[in-house]
Amino acid sequence: MILQGQSTGLELACISKMRSAIFWNSRRGVIRIQVININRYREIIERFSQLRVLVIGDLMVDKYIWGSGIRLSSEAAVPVIKVSREEYSLGGAANIAFHLSNMGAIIHLCGLAGYDDAAHHLRYRVSQNGMNAGGIFPSSDRPTTQKIRIMSTEHNQILGRFDYEQSNPMSKEELAMVTQFIRTYADEVDLLILSDHGRGMFQTEEFNRFLLDVTSRGRIAVYAQSRSSCPSCLNWVDCFSISTRLASKLVLSESSQINPEPGQIARAFHSQFGIQSLLLYNGADRFISFFSGGEESFRYDEFSDQILDQTGIGDLVLSVFAASRTCGAAIDESIILAFKSMILKGKQVGTGRVTRDELLQIVS
Numbered sequence: 001m002i003l004q005g006q007s008t009g010l011e012l013a014c015i016s017k018m019r020s021a022i023f024w025n026s027r028r029g030v031i032r033i034q035v036i037n038i039n040r041y042r043e044i045i046e047r048f049s050q051l052r053v054l055v056i057g058d059l060m061v062d063k064y065i066w067g068s069g070i071r072l073s074s075e076a077a078v079p080v081i082k083v084s085r086e087e088y089s090l091g092g093a094a095n096i097a098f099h100l101s102n103m104g105a106i107i108h109l110c111g112l113a114g115y116d117d118a119a120h121h122l123r124y125r126v127s128q129n130g131m132n133a134g135g136i137f138p139s140s141d142r143p144t145t146q147k148i149r150i151m152s153t154e155h156n157q158i159l160g161r162f163d164y165e166q167s168n169p170m171s172k173e174e175l176a177m178v179t180q181f182i183r184t185y186a187d188e189v190d191l192l193i194l195s196d197h198g199r200g201m202f203q204t205e206e207f208n209r210f211l212l213d214v215t216s217r218g219r220i221a222v223y224a225q226s227r228s229s230c231p232s233c234l235n236w237v238d239c240f241s242i243s244t245r246l247a248s249k250l251v252l253s254e255s256s257q258i259n260p261e262p263g264q265i266a267r268a269f270h271s272q273f274g275i276q277s278l279l280l281y282n283g284a285d286r287f288i289s290f291f292s293g294g295e296e297s298f299r300y301d302e303f304s305d306q307i308l309d310q311t312g313i314g315d316l317v318l319s320v321f322a323a324s325r326t327c328g329a330a331i332d333e334s335i336i337l338a339f340k341s342m343i344l345k346g347k348q349v350g351t352g353r354v355t356r357d358e359l360l361q362i363v364s
Contacts, residue, residue, distance in 0.1 A: 041337065048103040049105065051100070051190055053323075054108045056093065056111065056193070059092055060093075060095070061121055063088055063149070065151065067083040067084050067151070096315045098129060099354065101130060111178075113136050114139055142168060146164040146165075148163075167198055167203070169203040179210055190220070191322060191326045196227065202234070223238060223241065225241045226240070231275065235274040239325070241279040248260045248265050263291075263295075279318070288300050288317065288338055300339050309350065313346065317342055340362045
């Protein structure tokens, strides 16, 4: 059932109940009520296994040290943690690759790692999940980017964090290895995802020109996310994804960053960085919006369970949205699937894991 009419000024752009969804389209000024076709969504998700994806970007390892506080240290007023277990998971571009692999896609991963234990855990987990780790190249002048979180077993929350990272641009040798790997697989994949966390991969102008040249034939769908201070180097991609919190810090004054409107953020992003297609998400407020030319096309919002942990949500949202679009889904269909995956992930601590079967179940 499709209903059209003038905007009612509702703040909530979409409410999902039973098997229907309401979309607010600001460009046409209408409200559209769409009955969700369960078979259609199952068909899209089933196509994920046919995807061939090249993921390029800043690779990370997340380490979780779980324990309980047993006393205050005699050396300082800090708790002594009795460690009970350690866990490792993939982060950054590797987390995007991990999510797509869980959806059944064939993955080639490309990035840099150091000569350290974190690099061993990175390669092991990439290979363990059936991904091609041949594009993970060693770097002698940087550690593997690693985030170490101290976690409380009693309260299931973070107590502290340590980061190992280096943001130097790639050397000529590293650039040569990376570009050769990309040339090898660029013509074999359906989807290219770029993940810029400001750790050096995209700070080389020569590399950005190379990516633009490799993808200029137009056959490969290109999606990107960036946490760097200048996303304009990726303004040529098919779609750019970013959280409202990070986007507002990049384009709005400090006083304007308190509860900014997504449209305000998108227009500033389009004006300052020239990004045409923008996917904005907000885990705390539980919505995803798509903007074209700074104007909102679709927004999906749902009364759902609170998202307990937002770690890595952006990686999952981009993964599912890009995979859906590449498999033939419309923008609104892709937003719904990305949102459903975000809700699934939000119930887990850490970067989490959402499988294709879980996504199939939540849309059924």
